[in-house]
Amino acid sequence: MKTKKFTKQELHKIHFRWIWQSQIGWNYERMQGLGYLSTVLPMIEKLYGDNPELKDKALKVHSQFFNTQPAMGDMILGIDVAIEEQNPTAVGIETAAAVKTALMGPFAGIGDTIFGMIAGAVFGSIAASMAVEGSAIGIAIWTVWYACVLFLIRPRLFDMGYTQGIKLVTSLSGQMNALTEAASVLGLTVVGAMIATMVKFPLATLTVKIGTDADGSDLMKEFPLMTYANSIMPALFPALLAALCYWLLGQKWMNSNKLIIAVVVLAIVLRVLGVLA
Template identity: 35%
Template sequence: MSDLTKKDLARFSRRYMIASQACFNYETMQSPGAIFAIGPLLEKIYDDNPDVLKDKFKAHLQFYNTQTTFGSAILAATLAIEETRDPNCTETAIAIRTSLMGPFAGIGDALFGTLPRVILAAMSGYAAIEGDFVTGLLTCLLGGGLIFYLRWLLIKTGFYQGAKFISEKQSQLNNIRQTVSILGIMIVGALIASNIGVVTPIEITVGESIKPLQEVFDGILPNLIPVIIVAAVYFGLDLKKMNTVRMVWVIVFISLILSYLGILA
């Protein structure tokens, strides 16, 4: 029968949520936060041998870095392996942790890092622009609550199913990551088209015919100018000594000049 209970796993979840990045450093990355989370549970497993527990803590202080929400499943699987008290369980747990933290970082960053923020922020922001502040607030709250619930499911899956499950399901998780990535790109594209209202008032005169340049751009691609602006900002952020604050000032400066010259409106 398992020595660790759901109450113990809930305690691990709370501690990891609070401290996963709190002691981040460039030598062991997230290991101090991970030990803070699993420490009380290791103490419960090895309370009869303090010397062994000391060695366990040293072993788990090795390099560890992954996406924190998705990585909770890895640490839960680590606890399940440690609970066996096998002589080689720590070496096995560290090996599995090391092999999974890289792939899980890529999958977790997409599923729980970048895309939820983009999608939830886009939906909430659009609702706020339309004057529906309550819907925007509820969208963020419900989205955050869903992520916390999924974290708990990952912890239970990692602990009760063990490392075998999360290893075997890695290909399916990659498919989910790709699907969600496509959805995120669609959301960003819709956000560009609906919220960046930049047009050009320039008109082309050929004889007695006057042709608005904006119609030419729309014939090539609707919302072409907003797409070009977003692409310029995206690639501009990779320039040397460029950061988001400086980019905002560049956008303001260029916008004022182009608006004054009548090039953009």
């Protein structure tokens, strides 16, 4: 069988298709399956265009369920193209399908942690804290990060997948876990700081009648709740509330929408009671 090699241009075109098409047809049935199939159509045409049987097989195999984090999908796509280019047969197609299925879950876990949670937490909290002060610098920094992901990181991920092929999985697994672990450490540190600074729990100063003066007027005493709380620990209540919310989210009957509503109700009740000012 004559070998069909992809040119650099063709490879970039396929990768470009993935970036654009991976999720625009996302649906509950196959998730990114339709996007993946549409992405690799030029590959199928080039490798199996002259063999109707293989083309039919490839179309069916690549229309199966697929879902991963899109940037990590770059790598899977690169590996897939490398496998099928080297072995454009029924066996090659089946190997590629197996690799896709095996990698999408673990890669999604890594990608969601790094590109979703950690980047979202770090850049998001910097951008949000500056935005509420009326500054757009934080959101500018975040946008630069997005551009880096699109123009620097994602092409690199695809190239790594394509050039190293299936070898990548074994050589990278240790590093990937280390990277995810390190990113989590950064995320945890930032969240700790954010709880202290961004959750505003402005306790009121209560004025309570504690008795009657000799001349019959009320004897009042002020209780500066904020001072009391701060003498125990700064940001005591934000920390307690964060712990409570963390616990609540672990309960089966709770979700983020309900929790948001609960916090809004709590704020209103505490305001009415005069505990918060």
